Amino acid sequence: MIAADNHQGRRGTPVLTLQGMGKDYGPSTVLDGVSLDLRAGECLALTGENGAGKSTLSKMLCGLVTPSRGIMQLNGRAFAPKSRAEAEALGVRMVLQELGMVPTLTVAENLLLDRLPQRWGWLDRDALAKAAHAQLAKMGLQHIDPFTPVGQLGIGMQQMVEIARNLRDGNRVLVLDEPTAMLTAKEIEHLFEQIDLMKAQGVALVYVSHRLEELQRVSERVAVLRDGRLVDVLPMQGLSEPELVERMVGHAVESLDTKPRRKAGSVLLRAQGLRRGKLVQGVDVELRAGEVLGVAGLVGAGRTELLRLLYGADKADAGSIELTGLAQGLSTCSVTPNWSSPMQATRAGIALVTEDRKAQGLLLSQSIRVNTSLSHMGSVSGAGWLKPAVESDLARRMVKRLRIRAHNAEQPVGTLSGGNQQKVIFARWLHRDCPIVLLDEPTRGVDVGARADLYAELDAMTAQGKALMVVSSDLRELMELCDRISVMHDGRIVATFERGQWTTQALLEAAFGDASRPGEPVKEQL
Numbered sequence: 431m432i433a434a435d436n437h438q439g440r441r442g443t444p445v446l447t448l449q450g451m452g453k454d455y456g457p458s459t460v461l462d463g464v465s466l467d468l469r470a471g472e473c474l475a476l477t478g479e480n481g482a483g484k485s486t487l488s489k490m491l492c493g494l495v496t497p498s499r500g501i502m503q504l505n506g507r508a509f510a511p512k513s514r515a516e517a518e519a520l521g522v523r524m525v526l527q528e529l530g531m532v533p534t535l536t537v538a539e540n541l542l543l544d545r546l547p548q549r550w551g552w553l554d555r556d557a558l559a560k561a562a563h564a565q566l567a568k569m570g571l572q573h574i575d576p577f578t579p580v581g582q583l584g585i586g587m588q589q590m591v592e593i594a595r596n597l598r599d600g601n602r603v604l605v606l607d608e609p610t611a612m613l614t615a616k617e618i619e620h621l622f623e624q625i626d627l628m629k630a631q632g633v634a635l636v637y638v639s640h641r642l643e644e645l646q647r648v649s650e651r652v653a654v655l656r657d658g659r660l661v662d663v664l665p666m667q668g669l670s671e672p673e674l675v676e677r678m679v680g681h682a683v684e685s686l687d688t689k690p691r692r693k694a695g696s697v698l699l700r701a702q703g704l705r706r707g708k709l710v711q712g713v714d715v716e717l718r719a720g721e722v723l724g725v726a727g728l729v730g731a732g733r734t735e736l737l738r739l740l741y742g743a744d745k746a747d748a749g750s751i752e753l754t755g756l757a758q759g760l761s762t763c764s765v766t767p768n769w770s771s772p773m774q775a776t777r778a779g780i781a782l783v784t785e786d787r788k789a790q791g792l793l794l795s796q797s798i799r800v801n802t803s804l805s806h807m808g809s810v811s812g813a814g815w816l817k818p819a820v821e822s823d824l825a826r827r828m829v830k831r832l833r834i835r836a837h838n839a840e841q842p843v844g845t846l847s848g849g850n851q852q853k854v855i856f857a858r859w860l861h862r863d864c865p866i867v868l869l870d871e872p873t874r875g876v877d878v879g880a881r882a883d884l885y886a887e888l889d890a891m892t893a894q895g896k897a898l899m900v901v902s903s904d905l906r907e908l909m910e911l912c913d914r915i916s917v918m919h920d921g922r923i924v925a926t927f928e929r930g931q932w933t934t935q936a937l938l939e940a941a942f943g944d945a946s947r948p949g950e951p952v953k954e955q956l
């Protein structure tokens with residue numbers, strides 16, 4: 431439990447003040463003239479388009495980015511941390527968008543790395559387990575074995591541990607950068623409880639997210655960054671979602687929600703009786719030309735596993751996958767029971783836009799150009815030789831088309847903002863031009879304006895007769911994009927709805943596996 435000690439000020443008093451903060455990378459200015467105060471007991475929402483500078487500003491507070499100019503003061507004293515450890519020692523911490531833990535160390539070691547309990551000069555395992563357990567319990571994670579290596583946990587669970595690690599006594603400022611991108615509704619509730627607790631104890635919070643409903647739930651004020659400049663600081667109360675979007679993007683964003691169902695063409699892919707252990711238990715799927723099939727379900731329902739089977743990333747224990755779209759340029763083949771490799775799937779015309787952009791998708795040290803052309807080297811080479819001019823031209827076109835915010839196409843992908851990295855994955859498959867496109871959480875971390883751009887791209891793909899399948903935890907996204915939505919529960923498809931038939935309630939009931947949950951609060955984020 432965090433004590434209301436004298437570290438933390440009275441509600442509303444400034445804890446951390448920023449004056450004229452700026453950051454340049456070489457000739458590019460990515461942040462300029464940002465002046466703000468963070469107040470005790472308050473949560474400040476920080477929002478803006480992908481690449482607007484939110485993570486850069488957040489990392490400055492926490493010693494991870496050195497400002498090029500500007501002055502910060504913590505409780506009236508000069509504050510210029512040179513490292514994360516220095517900021518943390520002064521009570522300023524950050525939950526990073528990219529996971530900051532050491533995967534080979536245990537959960538307990540990661541949680542208490544800077545204060546490992548010792549006895550007679552040896553690590554005190556009992557004390558470590560006890561302290562780790564207490565820390566985990568704050569996020570409802572008391573069931574985790576503290577001696578599990580972090581790398582063995584799923585990505586959502588790693589994020590929960592990363593949050594738990596930063597819930598420390600003596601926190602003055604806590605920055606949360608896209609903390610819920612990998613979390614379930616229940617886990618998000620745990621986080622929100624902790625946020626309320628910290629506010630009551632006088633901690634100043636910064637919450638960075640593209641999920642506007644979350645910003646409205648947790649924060650008292652909202653700061654909007656555009657192109658590295660602070661354009662607004664407003665009270666959150668009374669601010670509607672469309673108003674907030676307009677402030678962020680600079681214009682209103684249209685919803686596709688009211689569009690009629692697309693006209694489906696012939697079946698391009700038919701899977702029957704697909705099985706893999708308990709994860710996927712006898713699933714039938716048909717993907718048709720010109721339509722988008724959505725897949726909803728709780729985390730662990732088998733959605734990602736189903737996509738991986740269709741793409742050949744995992745082997746099915748049983749079942750068949752048949753490609754039937756000869757007219758669309760697909761080869762007709764039947765794979766029973768195993769579709770054996772992603773390369774085979776890609777050659778046959780299937781793309782997978784992955785959910786875990788760092789582990790499965792991108793070469794972070796390589797440029798946008800290299801990452802874009804990677805899915806189809808044949809189109810940028812001839813007689814076994816790479817054609818650099820063709821490759822560069824392709825990358826430049828993709829940067830423009832998807833409005834990827836970058837200095838140029840040679841910028842290493844690891845230095846792009848999170849949302850812009852997601853766009854590069856998308857660019858890679860857009861360029862490959864596959865007739866069947868599988869997308870797993872395609873807009874995670876992507877801002878509302880850019881999301882609308884990506885939806886428009888998907889819409890154009892269906893108009894060309896492609897078949898799309900989208901897994902998303904965001905029901906609003908599925909309802910906006912899809913013509914049909916199948917709901918998975920415990921490895922099975924338990925319901926399929928046509929556009930016009932679904933309601934949020936019906937989708938949630940199917941996702942929870944029954945219709946007998948009267949009075950359950952409805953959450954749009956699964």
Ligand SMILES: Nc1ncnc2c1ncn2[C@@H]1O[C@H](COP(=O)(O)OP(=O)(O)OP(=O)(O)O)[C@@H](O)[C@H]1O
Pocket residue numbers: 455460478479480481482483484485486487835836837845846847848849850875877
């Ligand atoms: N090391 C670096 N070298 C060059 N440019 C960088 C570096 N780090 C960040 N940038 C640039 O700074 C800009 C701001 O990035 P930042 O990550 O702060 O954006 P963001 O608002 O957090 O975006 P998102 O919503 O996508 O997470 C981007 O254009 C990014 O490419």
